[in-house]
Amino acid sequence: MRWYEDEEYWKICEGAEELQKYWEQIGVISGDWVLTKDTREPFLVTDACIINNLRLRNGERGIDAIKSKSDLIWLPTQEDLQEMVFKDSKHAINGQVNIFANQFCLDTYRVHRGINSTATYFFDSWVKLWLALIMHELYQKKWNPETKKWEAEK
Numbered sequence: 001m002r003w004y005e006d007e008e009y010w011k012i013c014e015g016a017e018e019l020q021k022y023w024e025q026i027g028v029i030s031g032d033w034v035l036t037k038d039t040r041e042p043f044l045v046t047d048a049c050i051i052n053n054l055r056l057r058n059g060e061r062g063i064d065a066i067k068s069k070s071d072l073i074w075l076p077t078q079e080d081l082q083e084m085v086f087k088d089s090k091h092a093i094n095g096q097v098n099i100f101a102n103q104f105c106l107d108t109y110r111v112h113r114g115i116n117s118t119a120t121y122f123f124d125s126w127v128k129l130w131l132a133l134i135m136h137e138l139y140q141k142k143w144n145p146e147t148k149k150w151e152a153e154k
Helices: 007-015 017-026 078-087 094-113 126-139
Strands: 033-036 042-047 054-058 063-067 072-074 141-144 149-152
Touching: 007 017, 007 033, 007 072, 007 126, 017 072, 017 126, 033 063, 078 126, 126 141
Parallel strands: none
Antiparallel strands: 033 042, 033 072, 042 054, 054 063, 141 149
C-alpha cells in the first residue's frame, strides 16, 4: 500500500488541525497530495492556479476532479514534513529526530520479534513518524490511537 492510500494516515492528518492550518498559510502547490472529504479518495493536485478550485488527478483510477480547497484534507509527504522541521530555525529539533528515529527502529524490531514494547503507539511508516514528531515538537500533542485524536501532552 502506498502511504497516501493508508486510511490511518488519512485519519491522523485530518485530526491534525494545526497541520491543516499550516497548509492554509503556505498555500497549495501542484504536487500536493490531498484527500477528498466527500468521497474519501486521495488525489494529486495537478493545477493550483484555477481560481477558488483545484484540479486533481487520481492516476490509479484515471479520475480527474475539480474541488474547492475547503473540500480537501492535506496529506503531507515525508518531504513536506521534513521541510517544516528544518525551515524554521527557532525549532531546532535535530536531536529529537534521532531520538524518534531510534525509538521507531527499536519498536519496529520489538514488534516483529514479538518482544514487549514500551511504546504507547507504534507508527508503522516513516511518514507517520515524521508527522508525530511535528505534532510533538511544534504543537505539544500526541496521537491517541484509542480516541483517534491528537491530544495535548501532559
